[in-house]
Amino acid sequence: MEFEEVLEKERAVRKFTDQRVSEKTVRAILADAQRSPSLLNSQPWRAYVASGDVVKEIRAKFKKLTESGEQPREDFASVMKVEWDTYPSQNMATMSDTLNYFLRGEMKQFDEAQITLFNAPTLVFLTIPKKSPAWSIFDLGAFAQTLMLSAVDHGISAMPAHAIVRYPDIIRQYMPIGEDEAIGMGIGLGYKDKRASINDYRSVRENLDRVVKFIK
Template sequence: MDFKDVLASEHATRKFTDQRVSEKTVIKVIEEAQRTPSLLNSQPWRIYVAEGEVAKAIRKDHEEKALGHEEPHEDFASLLKVEWDIFPSKNMATMSETLDYFLRGESDTFDQAQVKLFNAPVIVFLTIPKKSPAWSIFDLGAFSQTLMLAANNRGLSTMPAQAFVKYPDVIRKYLDIPEDESIGIGIGLGYPNKKATINNYKSKRVPLDEVLKIKKDI
């Protein structure tokens, strides 16, 4: 696929179909993501893939906890408890407003999608050692983006979400993730449900001149 098409096709898929994803394709996607650069070639990430009955079990247990209003306790919890600066706060507020308008009375589908973990048939969980510098989080983000672009290039849709990692005990129940690793992010892979309105929403990007500053002369 042309790189411009890969970029254009990348957006959050909030409801997947039950269509099976080839394990061979998933492995190829992760193999390509391994080309991601990292600080001093540390490659701090580890990859754990849930598919088939394991993915279904994780989704089911997550839904029970979410509907039971259990408080999230992410491994990255301390990083999530921050006061956002004005600029990103404004962008988040804009997305919330445009999403509500787009769904027009179906806004509960957004919450339902998270509760059901987007019906993702494949969930890729990414970790870094708990003994890691802050830079490893940047490396993990770079790996995540490379993985998603590689997946899109191979015809898969993606959904990176904090919802996947709200309950690390559920994940560790089914996957052999050591306690000395922090579960940083989960990414759903699969094929989009074309009947789901929520999949047609695409958030807008801030105009380039608001984020880019180029200076040539002193």
């Protein structure tokens, strides 16, 4: 697949079908991600892949906690900013408004998607050591983006989401992730449900001239 096509198709998918993704395909995607750059070749990332009954059990426990009002307790809480600068705040507000308009007030689709972990048949949990410099977070982001672009190239859709890692203690009940590792990101992999209208939404991107400055 040409890069422009991959980039065009790489969109957050908020509802997947029940069709499973083969382990062979997931391995190929992760092999591509492993080629991502990192500071001093530190390669701080680790990936833990859940599928089948494990995903169903994690989803059920997450759903129960969320519906009971349990607050998120993600490992990255100490490095996640609660207050946002004006510029990103405006972009988030724009997304909220446009998404609500697109769904014609049916925002329950958006909430349900997060509660059900997007019905993703495969969940990839990405970690870095808790004893890591801030650069390792950047490296993890590079790994995640390469993973998602590779997924598209393999005909697989992806959804990176905070909702997938909000209860790390539940994740550790099923995945061999040590307490010395911080679960930083969760990515759902699967096949896009073409019948779900929420998957047709596309966020608005800023004009290039607002985010890029050429100095000569």
